Amino acid sequence: MVDTSANRPDAGGTTGTQSVDRALQVLLQIAESPPPGLTLAACSSILGYSKPTTLRILRTLEARQFLRFDEELGVYTLGVATVQLGSEYLHRLDLRRAALPAMRALVDETQETAHLGVLSGTDVVYIELVDSPHPVRVFSRVGAAVPAYATAIGKAILAWTPAEARTEHISHPLAARTPFTLRTDEALADDFIATRERGFAIDNQENREGIRGFAAPVFDFQGKVIAAVSIAGPSTRVMPEAAGELGARIVATAAEISASMGAPRSAA
Structure with missing residues (x-):
């Protein structure tokens, strides 16, 4: 596969990395938290973002199956994609x-x-x-x-x-x-x-x-x-x-x- 990153706009810059960092931050916090998981309010507090902004991050992670939302408890927990990544890492x-x-x-x-x-x-x-x-x-x-x-x-x-x-x-x-x-x-x-x-x-x-x-x-x-x-x-x-x-x-x-x-x- 040819690496075209040098041809991308703002190549070498850090545009957008803050959002990625915040998404990873909340993912790690949920992983380290005791059951059953973290609420939207708790995630918003951790990130320092408003609830609407935090919700967009959480829904993106949920759509990619890194998080799962428990409707009954109203909390976010780790999704199946984290298991798949972890298993692949351990396999290697x-x-x-x-x-x-x-x-x-x-x-x-x-x-x-x-x-x-x-x-x-x-x-x-x-x-x-x-x-x-x-x-x-x-x-x-x-x-x-x-x-x-x-x-x-x-x-x-x-x-x-x-x-x-x-x-x-x-x-x-x-x-x-x-x-x-x-x-x-x-x-x-x-x-x-x-x-x-x-x-x-x-x-x-x-x-x-x-x-x-x-x-x-x-x-x-x-x-x-x-x-x-x-x-x-x-x-x-x-x-x-x-x-x-x-x-x-x-x-x-x-x-x-x-x-x-x-x-x-x-x-x-």
């Missing part, structure tokens, strides 16, 4: 692309390796990673799959997965990957409870001996856990006493990624 979100800036910042802060992983059957698959700058670091690769029950990422996802759905993501028997691997359902269940209470999961050398990591869940726009992000390094550097500090950082990173995926603030 790329989890890896959304997570990468936050993961890079996490590695800059901690100097350890960051992973982003998702569940695939009974395994966790790494879909993104940012390496530590240290010469001695965790060796891993995108596409690698490891048992979910033995990793911080897997346990972070499973802890926020409904209990009735967890069993299909936990392989049995629980093979000992290291001497520290949790090998009973009871031990895992207790670990999931502790994970939710603290907000992040701990891999205490359970997948690879000599490697310790922390992971927190990532949520989508429905508040459903879809992935987890972790920080991991040699147990000689990533010490148990650092759990509080590194745990808080990984939780903040996961929250940042979740927000970029449209997650509600109350998701965690």
Whole structure:
């Protein structure tokens, strides 16, 4: 499509943008207001316009299905077009692309390796990673799959997965990957409870001996856990006493990624 904007009258100017801004302003106010919606008088007050002028804006938004007028209650609420736009935006979100800036910042802060992983059957698959700058670091690769029950990422996802759905993501028997691997359902269940209470999961050398990591869940726009992000390094550097500090950082990173995926603030 050829862009003809340069040929339009007043190209580069701001003619009419105030009306567009006011329309968007009232749309956002209605979205943020509690049910059932906003009256014409309330919208007029927000915009600072007269009721006739405000009504023209509202009717335009209604005609385009961005707003819906409830005849019985006399209020304006969001229309179906907002749902369509939101769904299309969320459909186009790329989890890896959304997570990468936050993961890079996490590695800059901690100097350890960051992973982003998702569940695939009974395994966790790494879909993104940012390496530590240290010469001695965790060796891993995108596409690698490891048992979910033995990793911080897997346990972070499973802890926020409904209990009735967890069993299909936990392989049995629980093979000992290291001497520290949790090998009973009871031990895992207790670990999931502790994970939710603290907000992040701990891999205490359970997948690879000599490697310790922390992971927190990532949520989508429905508040459903879809992935987890972790920080991991040699147990000689990533010490148990650092759990509080590194745990808080990984939780903040996961929250940042979740927000970029449209997650509600109350998701965690």
